[in-house]
Amino acid sequence: MMNIKINGRALKVAEGTTILDAALQNGIVIPTLCKHAKLSPFGGCRMCLVEVEGTSKLFTGCTTPVWEDMEVKTHSDRLEGIRKTVVELMLSDHPYDCMTCEKAGSCDLQEMAYAYGVKDVRFRGERRRYDKRDGNPFIERDMEKCVMCGRCVKACDEIQGVGAIDFSYRGFKAKVTPSYERDLNCEFCGQCVAVCPTGALMDKSSAGKGREGVRKVNTVCAYCGTGCNITLHVKDNTVVRVTSPASSINEGWLCVKGRFGYQFIGSPERLKSPMIRKDGELVEASWDEALDYCANRLNGIKEEHGPDSIGGLSSARCTNEDNYLFQKFFRATVGTNNVDHCARL
Ligand code: SF4
Ligand code: SF4
Ligand code: SF4
Ligand code: FES
Numbered sequence: 001m002m003n004i005k006i007n008g009r010a011l012k013v014a015e016g017t018t019i020l021d022a023a024l025q026n027g028i029v030i031p032t033l034c035k036h037a038k039l040s041p042f043g044g045c046r047m048c049l050v051e052v053e054g055t056s057k058l059f060t061g062c063t064t065p066v067w068e069d070m071e072v073k074t075h076s077d078r079l080e081g082i083r084k085t086v087v088e089l090m091l092s093d094h095p096y097d098c099m100t101c102e103k104a105g106s107c108d109l110q111e112m113a114y115a116y117g118v119k120d121v122r123f124r125g126e127r128r129r130y131d132k133r134d135g136n137p138f139i140e141r142d143m144e145k146c147v148m149c150g151r152c153v154k155a156c157d158e159i160q161g162v163g164a165i166d167f168s169y170r171g172f173k174a175k176v177t178p179s180y181e182r183d184l185n186c187e188f189c190g191q192c193v194a195v196c197p198t199g200a201l202m203d204k205s206s207a208g209k210g211r212e213g214v215r216k217v218n219t220v221c222a223y224c225g226t227g228c229n230i231t232l233h234v235k236d237n238t239v240v241r242v243t244s245p246a247s248s249i250n251e252g253w254l255c256v257k258g259r260f261g262y263q264f265i266g267s268p269e270r271l272k273s274p275m276i277r278k279d280g281e282l283v284e285a286s287w288d289e290a291l292d293y294c295a296n297r298l299n300g301i302k303e304e305h306g307p308d309s310i311g312g313l314s315s316a317r318c319t320n321e322d323n324y325l326f327q328k329f330f331r332a333t334v335g336t337n338n339v340d341h342c343a344r345l
Pocket of ligand 4: 061
C-alpha cells in the first residue's frame with residue numbers, strides 16, 4: 001500500500017492505483033471526459049489534470065499512478081481555470097447545436113460547459129467540416145461533434161474486439177474513421193455509441209423521436225436467453241431508443257439486436273393472438289381454443305403412435321423458467337425426452 005495525501009487527507013491506496021482511482025475510491029470527484037470506467041485510460045482530454053506537491057508540472061489523474069508520500073491537489077483556482085479553458089478549446093470548433101442535438105440533456109460536453117459556465121466562444125478560428133453521410137444502417141456519425149476522446153476506438157477494440165474504427169490523419173485534421181473513410185461496416189453492436197460522451201455517435205433510427213426526458217423503462221432484452229438488461233426510452237407509448245445501464249450484469253454492452261432491433265415492439269405485423277390452421281389458412285383463435293386444440297392433438301398422437309412420436313422445440317427467447325417448464329411438460333406429461341432448443345439448431 002502507498003501512503004498519499006489528496007487535498008490534505010491522508011490515504012492508503014494499493015500500489016499501481018492511478019490518482020483518479022485513488023480519489024474516486026475516497027469519494028473525491030475529479031472531472032473527466034475521455035476516461036471511461038470499463039476502458040483503459042487514454043489521457044487525451046486533460047480535464048483530470050491535478051497538481052502534485054514539489055513540482056509545477058501538472059499530471060493527468062487518469063494515467064498517473066500514485067507514489068509513496070505523493071501529495072495531490074485536485075481542485076484549485078489554477079486547475080479550475082485550466083479545465084474551463086480545456087472546455088472552451090473543445091468548443092472552439094464545435095457546432096453550437098444543443099437546441100436540436102439528439103444528445104442534449106445527456107451530453108458530457110454540454111454538462112462540462114454548464115459546470116464551468118462557458119457561454120461565449122473565446123477562441124474562434126477554423127471549423128472542422130465533415131460530410132456526415134454514412135450509408136451504414138444504424139449509426140449516425142457526426143464527427144464535427146467529436147471531441148477526440150478515443151472512447152469509441154477503445155470500446156470497439158477492447159470490448160468488442162473488432163477494431164472497425166481508429167484515428168486517422170494528424171493534428172487539426174485528425175478524426176475517427178473506419179479504414180479508408182469508407183462507410184462503417186462492422187458488427188453494429190453500438191458499444192461505440194454507448195460510450196461516446198457527445199452527440200458524435202447516435203442511433204440513426206432514434207433521430208427526431210425524443211431525447212433525454214422521455215420515460216425510461218428498465219427491462220430484460222427478449223432476443224435471447226443471455227438476459228441483458230436494457231432501458232427502453234418511451235415516448236407517446238412508442239419505444240424510441242434502447243440503452244443499457246453500465247451497472248447492469250452486461251455492464252451496458254449489448255448486441256446489434258438488443259440495441260438497434262427494437263422496432264418489432266410497435267410493429268403492426270406482430271401476432272397478438274394464437275393462430276390455428278383451418279382448411280389450409282391460419283386463422284386467429286382464443287388462447288382457450290388454441291390450448292384445447294394442442295392438448296387434444298397431443299393426446300391423440302400419443303395414444304395412436306406413442307409418446308416418442310412427439311418432440312418439442314423451445315426458444316431462446318423464453319425465460320429459463322419457461323424453458324424449464326417446457327422440458328418438464330414434455331418429460332413428465334407427454335412422456336418423452338425428445339426436447340430441444342433453438343440455440344442448438
Ligand atoms: S454534442 Fe453535446 S455540446 Fe455538442 S451540440 Fe450536441 S448536446 Fe451540444
Ligand atoms: S458498432 Fe461495434 S463493431 Fe461497429 S464500430 Fe461501433 S463498437 Fe465497433
Ligand atoms: S466519436 Fe465520440 S467516442 Fe469517438 S472519439 Fe469522438 S467523441 Fe469520443
Ligand atoms: S480523463 Fe484524464 S485526460 Fe481525459
